[in-house]
Amino acid sequence: MILLQILIGGVTRLTGSGLSITKWEIITGTIPPLNEESWLSEFDAYKATPQYQKINKGMSLEEFKFIYFWEYFHRLWARLMGFVFLIPAVFFWMKGHFPRWLKKRVIMIFLLAALVASFGWIMVASGLIDRPWVSAYRLSFHLILAVILLGYLLWTIFRCYPISRKIEPAMHRMAVWLSGGLIVQIFLGGMVSGMKAALLYPTFPKMKGEWIPSLLFNSSYWKVENFIVYENSPFFPALVHTIHRYWAYLLTAYIVWFLIKLRKFKPTNFMRISQGMLITLLVIQITLGIFTVIQSVGTVPVFYGVAHQVVGILLFCASLIFVYTLQKR
Numbered sequence: 001m002i003l004l005q006i007l008i009g010g011v012t013r014l015t016g017s018g019l020s021i022t023k024w025e026i027i028t029g030t031i032p033p034l035n036e037e038s039w040l041s042e043f044d045a046y047k048a049t050p051q052y053q054k055i056n057k058g059m060s061l062e063e064f065k066f067i068y069f070w071e072y073f074h075r076l077w078a079r080l081m082g083f084v085f086l087i088p089a090v091f092f093w094m095k096g097h098f099p100r101w102l103k104k105r106v107i108m109i110f111l112l113a114a115l116v117a118s119f120g121w122i123m124v125a126s127g128l129i130d131r132p133w134v135s136a137y138r139l140s141f142h143l144i145l146a147v148i149l150l151g152y153l154l155w156t157i158f159r160c161y162p163i164s165r166k167i168e169p170a171m172h173r174m175a176v177w178l179s180g181g182l183i184v185q186i187f188l189g190g191m192v193s194g195m196k197a198a199l200l201y202p203t204f205p206k207m208k209g210e211w212i213p214s215l216l217f218n219s220s221y222w223k224v225e226n227f228i229v230y231e232n233s234p235f236f237p238a239l240v241h242t243i244h245r246y247w248a249y250l251l252t253a254y255i256v257w258f259l260i261k262l263r264k265f266k267p268t269n270f271m272r273i274s275q276g277m278l279i280t281l282l283v284i285q286i287t288l289g290i291f292t293v294i295q296s297v298g299t300v301p302v303f304y305g306v307a308h309q310v311v312g313i314l315l316f317c318a319s320l321i322f323v324y325t326l327q328k329r
Contacts, residue, residue, distance in 0.1 A: 001077070001080075001081050001084060002081065002146065002149060002150045002153065003150065003310065003313065003314075004077065005074070005077050005078060005081065005146070006143070006146050006147070006150070006309070006310065006313060007306055007309075007310050008070070008073055008074045008077055009074055009142075009143070009146070010193070010305065010306035010309045010310070011070055011302060011306055012070040012071055012073075012074045013134075013139065013193055013194070014193070014300055014302045014305050014306065015066075015067060015070055015302060016051070016055075016056075016067060016133075017066075017067035017068070017069075017070035017071045018071055018074075018123075018124060018134055019046070019049055019051045019071075019124060019133070019134065020046055020064065020067040020068040020070075020071045020072075021042070021068065021071045021072060021075070021124075022045045022046060022048075022049060023045070024121040024124070026079075030076065030079060032068075032072055033068075039061060039064075039065070040061070042064075042068065043061055043064050046064060046068075050129070050131060051133065055133075078117055078120075081113070082113070085109070085110070085113070086110070089106050089110075093106070101159075102156070102160075105152075105156045105159075108152065109149070109152060109153055109156070112145070112148065112149040112152060113149060115145060116142065116145045116146050116149055119138070119141060119142045119145055120142050122138060122142075123135065123138040123139055123141075123142045126138050131231070133194075133231075134194065135194070136190070136191050136193075136194025136195045136230065137191070137194075139190055139191075139193070139194040140187050140188075140190030140191050140194060141187075142190075143186065143187070143190040144183065144186065144187050144190070147183065147186055147313055147316060150313065150317065151316065151317065151320055154317055154320055155320060155324065158320075158321075158324045163270060163324070163325060164268040164269070164270045164271075164325070165268070165324075165325045165326070165327075166265065166266075166267060166268055166271065166325065166326065167326065167327070167328055168265050168326045169326075169328065171258075171261065171262055171265060171322070171326045172322075172323065172326035172327050172328075174258050174261070175258070175319060175322035175323045175326055176323055177254075178251075178254060178255065178258055178319045178322070179316060179319040179320055179323055181247075181250075181251050181254065182251065182312070182315060182316040182319055183316065184247065185244070185247050185248065185251060185312065186309075186312055186313065186316060188240060188243060188244040188247060189244060189308070189309060189312060191240045191244075192237075192240055192241055192244050193300070193305065193309070195230060195231075195236070195237040195240060196237075196300055197237035197238070197240050197241040197244075198241065198292060198293055198296035198300050198305075199296050199297075199298070199299070199300065200234055200237055200238055200241060201213070201238070201241055201293070202293060202294055202295070202296045202297045203293070203294065204290050204293050204294055207241070207242065207245075212242060213238045213242060215234065215235060215238060216235070216238060216239055216242065218235075221233060221235035222235075248286070248289060252282065252286065255278065255279070255282055258322075259275055259278065259279060262275065262322075268325070270325065271321075271322070271325055274318060274321045274322065274325075277318050277321075278315070278318045278319065278322075281311060281314055281315045281318055282315060284311050285308065285311045285312055285315055288304055288307050288308040288311055289308055291304045291308075292304040292305050292308045
């Protein structure tokens, strides 16, 4: 459900739907507009936002209903996850089925989920004042918090099952670095999405005929303003896009190196399956990344963009298997 929520969030972002609901109403917001008057009221609230005035002015009510649906679905799914988690958690807690270590993790999962939800509203609020879109920084942190929640939940699942392990401290350190590198890449991907930086260089392998965009070597662009108000200049989006690409090359080489070294330690059957999963996800991720870039002409392709994000998160989850199975504890 968390993975699907991240997918829905990706669609919400790429369709420009995230600012269609201008209020954060946890209880009353569960019910969507049910009549023409309610729809017009929501539409009027949206018309007061910078996004409507600067980008979507003249949008019809039917077009508004489309973007409203994705943001509403995103919020509704979050509420549904709350019920799916809390009801059985309270039940099993009261029945005494949770050992002490699991009680602590259940509380932490709840707190992390609350943090993700709260930061989601902070992100939306950043696009309701001056800018006609949400802050790419806040978008990326919202995404990373969701990925951390997913990883924490996955780690809890690992601890609940007898998974065969092989203690290799050196390989464990490599696995930790791999997971950290993938977290950085997911954050960079969120920044690329938030800035729509893929639109600047819809070519591969070169970036419009250059391996590194020439404007990055122009010292006049290297000023704090371009990092904060990044929409006023192509500099920072170009920089993030470039780093995202080259970090992907480094991660690909690192994963191949990691898998080659791991074979020398005679991994367990479970780890062999995990190796196959890791390399398969890597190949799919590289392919989706290339297609996302070359299809980003005028607009970012929603399917490829969202698929690229989700497979990247699955790749991170696969890396956690090695962090867990190679550790001492």
